[in-house]
Amino acid sequence: MSKLEELINELCPNGVVFYSLWEVTIWDKKFNAVERIKQPKIISYPYLLAAELFAIEKEEGNVFLLSTGEQTGWTTEALAKNYLCVGEVITIPWGKSRPVRDVMKYYKGKFVTADNRIATSSDTKIMLNKYLYYWMISQGELIDSFYRGSGIKHPSMKDVLDLLIPVPPLPVQQEIVRILDNFTELTAELTAELTAELTARKKQYEYYRDALLTFGDEVEWKTLGEIAVDIYRGSGITRDQIITNGTPCVRYGEIYTKYDIWFDQCVSYINEDDVKSKKYFEYGDILFAITGESIEDIAKSCAYIGKKKCLAGGDIVVLKHKQNPKYLSYALSTLNALHQKRKGKVKSKVVHSSVPAIKAIKIPVPPLAEQQRIVDILDRFDSLCNDITTGLPAEITARKKQYEYYRDKLLTFKEAK
Known part of the structure:
Protein backbone atom coordinates (compact mmCIF):
# COMPACT_ATOMS: atom_id res chain seq x y z
CA MET A 1 0.00 0.00 0.00
CA VAL A 17 -15.65 17.32 1.62
CA PHE A 18 -16.41 19.13 -1.64
CA TYR A 19 -16.52 22.94 -1.64
CA SER A 20 -17.64 25.44 -4.24
CA LEU A 21 -14.50 27.10 -5.53
CA TRP A 22 -15.63 30.50 -4.27
CA GLU A 23 -15.73 29.14 -0.70
CA VAL A 24 -12.02 28.32 -0.63
CA THR A 25 -10.39 30.89 -2.94
CA ILE A 26 -9.79 34.63 -3.22
CA TRP A 27 -9.65 36.24 -6.67
CA ASP A 28 -8.20 39.45 -8.05
CA LYS A 29 -11.42 41.34 -8.74
CA LYS A 30 -15.16 41.29 -8.21
CA PHE A 31 -16.83 39.63 -11.16
CA ASN A 32 -20.05 40.54 -12.91
CA ALA A 33 -22.93 38.10 -12.40
CA VAL A 34 -21.25 36.73 -9.24
CA GLU A 35 -23.16 37.33 -6.00
CA ARG A 36 -21.33 39.62 -3.60
CA ILE A 37 -21.59 37.02 -0.82
CA LYS A 38 -19.35 34.76 -2.92
CA GLN A 39 -16.58 37.35 -3.00
CA PRO A 40 -16.26 38.93 0.45
CA LYS A 41 -12.59 39.68 -0.22
CA ILE A 42 -10.40 40.34 -3.26
CA ILE A 43 -6.66 40.84 -3.77
CA SER A 44 -5.98 43.27 -6.63
CA TYR A 45 -2.89 42.97 -8.81
CA PRO A 46 -1.93 45.71 -11.32
CA TYR A 47 -1.39 44.24 -14.76
CA LEU A 48 0.33 45.06 -18.04
CA LEU A 49 -0.73 44.27 -21.58
CA ALA A 50 1.19 41.45 -23.26
CA ALA A 51 3.42 43.73 -25.35
CA GLU A 52 4.19 45.91 -22.32
CA LEU A 53 4.96 42.86 -20.18
CA PHE A 54 7.72 41.58 -22.44
CA ALA A 55 9.02 45.09 -23.10
CA ILE A 56 10.46 45.00 -19.55
CA GLU A 57 11.97 41.51 -19.91
CA LYS A 58 15.46 41.15 -18.44
CA GLU A 59 17.16 37.77 -18.59
CA GLU A 60 19.02 38.05 -15.28
CA GLY A 61 15.98 39.34 -13.36
CA ASN A 62 14.35 37.62 -10.39
CA VAL A 63 10.78 38.80 -11.00
CA PHE A 64 8.67 36.35 -13.00
CA LEU A 65 6.60 37.52 -15.99
CA LEU A 66 3.17 35.91 -15.61
CA SER A 67 1.93 36.09 -19.17
CA THR A 68 -1.47 34.98 -20.46
CA GLY A 69 0.15 32.70 -23.06
CA GLU A 70 2.84 30.06 -23.19
CA GLN A 71 5.74 32.52 -23.34
CA THR A 72 7.22 33.49 -19.98
CA GLY A 73 10.27 35.40 -18.84
CA TRP A 74 11.91 37.46 -16.09
CA THR A 75 12.46 41.06 -15.20
CA THR A 76 13.93 43.11 -12.35
CA GLU A 77 12.27 44.93 -9.48
CA ALA A 78 13.57 48.23 -10.88
CA LEU A 79 11.86 47.60 -14.24
CA ALA A 80 8.70 46.22 -12.61
CA LYS A 81 8.20 49.44 -10.64
CA ASN A 82 4.61 49.80 -9.40
CA TYR A 83 3.59 46.58 -11.15
CA LEU A 84 5.66 44.42 -8.82
CA CYS A 85 3.50 41.84 -7.00
CA VAL A 86 4.29 39.17 -4.41
CA GLY A 87 2.26 36.07 -3.61
CA GLU A 88 1.46 32.44 -4.27
CA VAL A 89 -1.02 32.42 -7.12
CA ILE A 90 -2.77 30.42 -9.82
CA THR A 91 -3.65 32.22 -13.05
CA ILE A 92 -5.99 31.69 -15.96
CA PRO A 93 -5.96 34.12 -18.90
CA TRP A 94 -8.76 36.67 -19.17
CA GLY A 95 -8.63 36.36 -22.93
CA LYS A 96 -7.39 33.24 -24.73
CA SER A 97 -7.40 31.28 -27.96
CA ARG A 98 -5.55 28.18 -26.69
CA PRO A 99 -6.68 25.46 -24.26
CA VAL A 100 -6.52 26.85 -20.74
CA ARG A 101 -4.40 23.95 -19.45
CA ASP A 102 -1.64 25.07 -21.85
CA VAL A 103 -1.49 28.56 -20.33
CA MET A 104 -2.63 28.15 -16.70
CA LYS A 105 0.21 28.93 -14.30
CA TYR A 106 1.27 28.52 -10.68
CA TYR A 107 3.87 30.80 -9.15
CA LYS A 108 5.14 31.69 -5.70
CA GLY A 109 7.30 34.78 -5.23
CA LYS A 110 7.76 38.14 -6.95
CA PHE A 111 5.98 38.62 -10.27
CA VAL A 112 4.46 41.00 -12.80
CA THR A 113 1.25 39.84 -14.42
CA ALA A 114 -0.48 40.36 -17.72
CA ASP A 115 -4.30 40.40 -17.86
CA ASN A 116 -4.86 37.15 -15.97
CA ARG A 117 -7.57 36.20 -13.54
CA ILE A 118 -5.66 35.34 -10.39
CA ALA A 119 -6.67 33.01 -7.57
CA THR A 120 -5.13 32.07 -4.25
CA SER A 121 -6.29 29.80 -1.44
CA SER A 122 -8.28 31.70 1.18
CA ASP A 123 -6.69 29.52 3.88
CA THR A 124 -3.62 27.39 3.21
CA LYS A 125 -4.29 25.48 6.43
CA ILE A 126 -7.32 24.06 4.63
CA MET A 127 -6.19 23.98 0.99
CA LEU A 128 -2.71 24.26 -0.50
CA ASN A 129 -2.25 26.56 -3.48
CA LYS A 130 -0.23 23.93 -5.35
CA TYR A 131 -3.04 21.42 -4.79
CA LEU A 132 -5.50 24.03 -6.12
CA TYR A 133 -3.32 24.48 -9.21
CA TYR A 134 -3.13 20.78 -10.01
CA TRP A 135 -6.86 20.39 -9.52
CA MET A 136 -7.65 23.38 -11.78
CA ILE A 137 -5.33 21.99 -14.45
CA SER A 138 -7.28 18.70 -14.27
CA GLN A 139 -10.46 20.70 -14.93
CA GLY A 140 -8.96 22.44 -17.97
CA GLU A 141 -11.43 21.15 -20.55
CA LEU A 142 -14.40 22.09 -18.38
CA ILE A 143 -13.00 25.58 -17.74
CA ASP A 144 -12.44 25.92 -21.51
CA SER A 145 -16.19 25.44 -21.99
CA PHE A 146 -16.81 28.51 -19.80
CA TYR A 147 -15.00 30.82 -22.24
CA ARG A 148 -17.36 32.74 -24.52
CA GLY A 149 -17.22 35.11 -27.47
CA SER A 150 -15.73 35.30 -30.94
CA GLY A 151 -12.06 35.94 -31.55
CA ILE A 152 -10.37 36.27 -28.15
CA LYS A 153 -12.68 34.51 -25.66
CA HIS A 154 -13.36 35.44 -22.02
CA PRO A 155 -14.47 33.15 -19.18
CA SER A 156 -17.77 33.17 -17.34
CA MET A 157 -16.32 33.58 -13.85
CA LYS A 158 -19.67 32.70 -12.29
CA ASP A 159 -19.29 29.19 -13.73
CA VAL A 160 -15.65 28.99 -12.67
CA LEU A 161 -16.40 30.01 -9.07
CA ASP A 162 -19.28 27.53 -8.83
CA LEU A 163 -17.04 24.54 -9.64
CA LEU A 164 -16.95 21.90 -6.88
CA ILE A 165 -13.46 21.04 -5.64
CA PRO A 166 -12.66 18.05 -3.38
CA VAL A 167 -10.58 19.19 -0.40
CA GLN A 204 17.86 21.00 -40.55
CA TYR A 205 14.84 20.88 -42.82
CA GLU A 206 14.26 24.66 -42.60
CA TYR A 207 17.90 25.35 -43.50
CA TYR A 208 17.65 23.15 -46.58
CA ARG A 209 14.31 24.70 -47.58
CA ASP A 210 15.59 28.27 -47.26
CA ALA A 211 18.75 27.43 -49.20
CA LEU A 212 16.69 25.93 -52.02
CA LEU A 213 14.44 29.00 -52.10
CA THR A 214 17.27 31.53 -52.20
CA PHE A 215 17.52 33.12 -55.64
CA GLY A 216 19.56 35.89 -57.17
CA ASP A 217 18.69 38.31 -59.96
CA GLU A 218 17.90 35.42 -62.29
CA VAL A 219 14.45 35.05 -60.68
CA GLU A 220 11.88 37.83 -60.50
CA TRP A 221 10.64 38.85 -57.05
CA LYS A 222 7.01 39.90 -56.79
CA THR A 223 4.73 41.14 -54.06
CA LEU A 224 1.67 39.08 -53.20
CA GLY A 225 -0.37 42.00 -54.45
CA GLU A 226 1.19 41.49 -57.89
CA ILE A 227 0.68 37.73 -57.72
CA ALA A 228 -2.93 37.97 -56.55
CA VAL A 229 -5.81 37.34 -58.91
CA ASP A 230 -7.94 38.35 -55.94
CA ILE A 231 -7.30 38.91 -52.23
CA TYR A 232 -9.98 39.49 -49.62
CA ARG A 233 -11.02 39.01 -45.99
CA GLY A 234 -13.42 36.26 -45.03
CA SER A 235 -16.82 36.51 -43.32
CA GLY A 236 -17.52 36.94 -39.63
CA ILE A 237 -17.88 33.48 -38.06
CA THR A 238 -18.20 33.21 -34.29
CA ARG A 239 -17.40 30.23 -32.09
CA ASP A 240 -21.07 29.97 -31.10
CA GLN A 241 -22.02 29.37 -34.74
CA ILE A 242 -19.84 26.26 -35.07
CA ILE A 243 -21.86 23.04 -35.39
CA THR A 244 -20.98 19.34 -35.74
CA ASN A 245 -22.03 19.07 -39.38
CA GLY A 246 -22.72 21.53 -42.15
CA THR A 247 -20.65 23.68 -44.52
CA PRO A 248 -16.91 23.36 -43.81
CA CYS A 249 -15.21 26.55 -42.62
CA VAL A 250 -11.98 27.82 -41.11
CA ARG A 251 -11.56 30.45 -38.39
CA TYR A 252 -8.28 32.31 -37.88
CA GLY A 253 -7.18 30.41 -34.74
CA GLU A 254 -7.28 27.13 -36.63
CA ILE A 255 -4.57 28.29 -39.02
CA TYR A 256 -1.92 28.61 -36.32
CA THR A 257 -3.12 25.80 -34.03
CA LYS A 258 -4.25 23.04 -36.43
CA TYR A 259 -2.75 23.52 -39.90
CA ASP A 260 0.79 23.36 -41.21
CA ILE A 261 2.00 24.92 -44.46
CA TRP A 262 -0.93 23.28 -46.24
CA PHE A 263 -4.01 21.30 -45.33
CA ASP A 264 -6.55 19.14 -47.13
CA GLN A 265 -9.67 19.37 -44.98
CA CYS A 266 -11.47 21.75 -42.63
CA VAL A 267 -12.22 20.79 -39.05
CA SER A 268 -15.12 23.16 -38.32
CA TYR A 269 -18.60 23.43 -39.76
CA ILE A 270 -21.30 26.08 -39.91
CA ASN A 271 -24.83 26.57 -41.20
CA GLU A 272 -24.41 28.74 -44.32
CA ASP A 273 -27.65 30.55 -43.55
CA ASP A 274 -26.01 31.97 -40.41
CA VAL A 275 -23.43 33.87 -42.49
CA LYS A 276 -24.63 37.11 -44.07
CA SER A 277 -21.71 37.92 -46.36
CA LYS A 278 -20.32 34.60 -47.56
CA LYS A 279 -16.62 34.48 -48.52
CA TYR A 280 -15.22 31.17 -49.73
CA PHE A 281 -11.88 29.59 -50.48
CA GLU A 282 -11.12 26.52 -52.57
CA TYR A 283 -8.31 24.33 -53.85
CA GLY A 284 -4.99 26.17 -54.14
CA ASP A 285 -5.94 29.31 -52.22
CA ILE A 286 -3.50 30.62 -49.60
CA LEU A 287 -4.94 31.56 -46.19
CA PHE A 288 -3.45 34.04 -43.71
CA ALA A 289 -4.47 34.70 -40.11
CA ILE A 290 -4.45 38.46 -39.45
CA THR A 291 -5.43 38.41 -35.77
CA GLY A 292 -3.73 36.60 -32.90
CA GLU A 293 -2.28 36.86 -29.41
CA SER A 294 1.28 37.16 -30.68
CA ILE A 295 3.31 38.12 -33.73
CA GLU A 296 4.07 34.42 -34.23
CA ASP A 297 0.35 33.68 -34.55
CA ILE A 298 -0.16 36.05 -37.45
CA ALA A 299 3.07 34.99 -39.15
CA LYS A 300 1.42 31.68 -40.06
CA SER A 301 -0.08 31.02 -43.49
CA CYS A 302 -1.03 27.87 -45.36
CA ALA A 303 -2.38 26.56 -48.66
CA TYR A 304 -5.63 24.66 -48.97
CA ILE A 305 -5.25 21.58 -51.18
CA GLY A 306 -8.56 19.91 -50.36
CA LYS A 307 -11.49 19.34 -52.71
CA LYS A 308 -14.38 20.92 -50.79
CA LYS A 309 -15.27 24.58 -51.08
CA CYS A 310 -15.07 26.16 -47.61
CA LEU A 311 -16.14 29.37 -45.88
CA ALA A 312 -13.43 31.70 -44.54
CA GLY A 313 -13.75 33.45 -41.18
CA GLY A 314 -13.50 37.23 -40.84
CA ASP A 315 -9.93 37.36 -39.49
CA ILE A 316 -8.64 35.31 -42.41
CA VAL A 317 -7.31 36.74 -45.67
CA VAL A 318 -7.72 34.60 -48.79
CA LEU A 319 -5.22 34.90 -51.65
CA LYS A 320 -6.28 33.61 -55.08
CA HIS A 321 -3.49 33.21 -57.63
CA LYS A 322 -2.16 31.30 -60.64
CA GLN A 323 1.01 29.93 -59.04
CA ASN A 324 1.81 26.52 -57.59
CA PRO A 325 0.07 26.59 -54.16
CA LYS A 326 2.62 24.31 -52.51
CA TYR A 327 5.44 26.46 -53.84
CA LEU A 328 3.81 29.57 -52.38
CA SER A 329 3.42 27.83 -49.02
CA TYR A 330 7.06 26.83 -48.97
CA ALA A 331 8.17 30.31 -50.06
CA LEU A 332 5.95 31.96 -47.44
CA SER A 333 7.44 29.81 -44.67
CA THR A 334 11.06 30.92 -45.24
CA LEU A 335 12.75 33.16 -42.68
CA ASN A 336 12.67 36.07 -45.13
CA ALA A 337 8.90 35.78 -45.65
CA LEU A 338 8.23 35.25 -41.94
CA HIS A 339 10.17 38.42 -41.15
CA GLN A 340 7.92 40.35 -43.52
CA LYS A 341 4.74 38.77 -42.12
CA ARG A 342 5.71 39.60 -38.53
CA LYS A 343 5.22 43.33 -39.10
CA GLY A 344 1.89 43.31 -37.30
CA LYS A 345 0.57 46.04 -35.05
CA VAL A 346 -0.32 45.58 -31.40
CA LYS A 347 -3.69 47.02 -30.52
CA SER A 348 -5.00 46.40 -27.01
CA LYS A 349 -4.23 42.76 -26.16
CA VAL A 350 -4.29 41.51 -29.76
CA VAL A 351 -1.82 41.61 -32.66
CA HIS A 352 -3.24 42.56 -36.05
CA SER A 353 -2.08 42.47 -39.64
CA SER A 354 -4.03 43.64 -42.70
CA VAL A 355 -4.68 43.02 -46.39
CA PRO A 356 -2.28 45.84 -47.43
CA ALA A 357 0.47 44.38 -45.22
CA ILE A 358 0.00 40.95 -46.81
CA LYS A 359 -0.04 42.43 -50.31
CA ALA A 360 3.36 44.00 -49.62
CA ILE A 361 5.10 40.68 -48.87
CA LYS A 362 7.66 39.95 -51.59
CA ILE A 363 8.80 36.46 -52.61
CA PRO A 364 10.77 34.93 -55.53
CA VAL A 365 8.51 33.71 -58.36
CA PRO A 366 10.32 31.38 -60.77
CA PRO A 367 8.50 29.79 -63.75
CA LEU A 368 5.86 27.18 -62.92
CA ALA A 369 8.10 24.31 -64.05
CA GLU A 370 10.83 25.42 -61.61
CA GLN A 371 8.23 25.87 -58.87
CA GLN A 372 7.13 22.25 -59.37
Missing part, protein backbone atom coordinates in the same frame (compact mmCIF):
# COMPACT_ATOMS: atom_id res chain seq x y z
CA SER A 2 1.38 3.43 -0.95
CA LYS A 3 1.80 6.29 1.49
CA LEU A 4 -1.07 8.13 -0.21
CA GLU A 5 -3.40 5.16 0.17
CA GLU A 6 -2.43 4.86 3.82
CA LEU A 7 -3.19 8.55 4.41
CA ILE A 8 -6.56 8.32 2.67
CA ASN A 9 -7.52 5.19 4.62
CA GLU A 10 -6.51 6.84 7.86
CA LEU A 11 -7.78 10.41 7.37
CA CYS A 12 -10.69 10.25 4.94
CA PRO A 13 -11.82 6.62 4.44
CA ASN A 14 -15.44 7.68 3.85
CA GLY A 15 -14.70 10.37 1.29
CA VAL A 16 -13.76 14.05 1.36
CA PRO A 168 -8.99 16.23 1.39
CA PRO A 169 -7.07 16.65 4.67
CA LEU A 170 -3.83 18.62 4.38
CA PRO A 171 -1.45 15.60 4.65
CA VAL A 172 -3.26 13.99 1.69
CA GLN A 173 -2.92 17.20 -0.33
CA GLN A 174 0.78 17.41 0.54
CA GLU A 175 1.41 13.86 -0.64
CA ILE A 176 -0.51 14.43 -3.90
CA VAL A 177 1.50 17.60 -4.55
CA ARG A 178 4.77 15.76 -3.82
CA ILE A 179 3.89 12.95 -6.24
CA LEU A 180 2.74 15.31 -8.98
CA ASP A 181 5.74 17.61 -8.57
CA ASN A 182 8.06 14.63 -9.09
CA PHE A 183 6.02 13.26 -11.98
CA THR A 184 5.82 16.72 -13.58
CA GLU A 185 9.59 17.13 -13.37
CA LEU A 186 10.31 13.72 -14.89
CA THR A 187 7.74 14.25 -17.67
CA ALA A 188 9.13 17.71 -18.42
CA GLU A 189 12.70 16.38 -18.66
CA LEU A 190 11.72 13.63 -21.08
CA THR A 191 9.52 15.96 -23.13
CA ALA A 192 12.34 18.52 -23.30
CA GLU A 193 14.76 15.89 -24.62
CA LEU A 194 12.32 14.66 -27.26
CA THR A 195 11.35 18.20 -28.23
CA ALA A 196 15.01 19.22 -28.58
CA GLU A 197 15.59 16.32 -30.97
CA LEU A 198 12.50 17.17 -32.97
CA THR A 199 13.52 20.86 -33.09
CA ALA A 200 17.00 19.97 -34.35
CA ARG A 201 15.56 17.95 -37.21
CA LYS A 202 13.11 20.69 -38.11
CA LYS A 203 15.94 23.25 -38.18
CA ARG A 373 10.74 21.01 -59.33
CA ILE A 374 11.33 22.74 -55.97
CA VAL A 375 8.05 21.41 -54.59
CA ASP A 376 8.99 17.85 -55.59
CA ILE A 377 12.36 18.13 -53.81
CA LEU A 378 10.90 19.68 -50.65
CA ASP A 379 8.01 17.21 -50.57
CA ARG A 380 10.49 14.33 -50.56
CA PHE A 381 12.58 16.00 -47.88
CA ASP A 382 9.48 16.72 -45.84
CA SER A 383 8.37 13.09 -46.12
CA LEU A 384 11.81 11.93 -45.06
CA CYS A 385 11.72 14.18 -42.01
CA ASN A 386 8.24 12.98 -41.12
CA ASP A 387 9.26 9.33 -41.49
CA ILE A 388 12.15 9.94 -39.12
CA THR A 389 10.26 12.06 -36.58
CA THR A 390 6.80 10.51 -36.53
CA GLY A 391 7.68 8.64 -33.35
CA LEU A 392 8.88 11.75 -31.51
CA PRO A 393 5.63 13.78 -31.53
CA ALA A 394 3.72 10.58 -30.81
CA GLU A 395 5.97 9.82 -27.84
CA ILE A 396 5.59 13.38 -26.50
CA THR A 397 1.80 13.11 -26.78
CA ALA A 398 1.77 9.68 -25.12
CA ARG A 399 3.83 10.96 -22.17
CA LYS A 400 1.53 13.92 -21.69
CA LYS A 401 -1.56 11.70 -21.78
CA GLN A 402 0.02 9.31 -19.30
CA TYR A 403 0.76 12.22 -16.97
CA GLU A 404 -2.77 13.66 -17.32
CA TYR A 405 -4.36 10.27 -16.62
CA TYR A 406 -2.25 9.74 -13.50
CA ARG A 407 -2.84 13.31 -12.27
CA ASP A 408 -6.60 13.13 -12.77
CA LYS A 409 -6.75 9.77 -10.99
CA LEU A 410 -4.89 11.19 -7.98
CA LEU A 411 -7.34 14.12 -7.82
CA THR A 412 -10.49 12.00 -7.97
CA PHE A 413 -12.26 11.42 -4.63
CA LYS A 414 -15.62 10.19 -3.51
CA GLU A 415 -17.67 12.79 -1.68
CA ALA A 416 -18.20 12.35 2.05
CA LYS A 417 -21.85 11.94 2.98
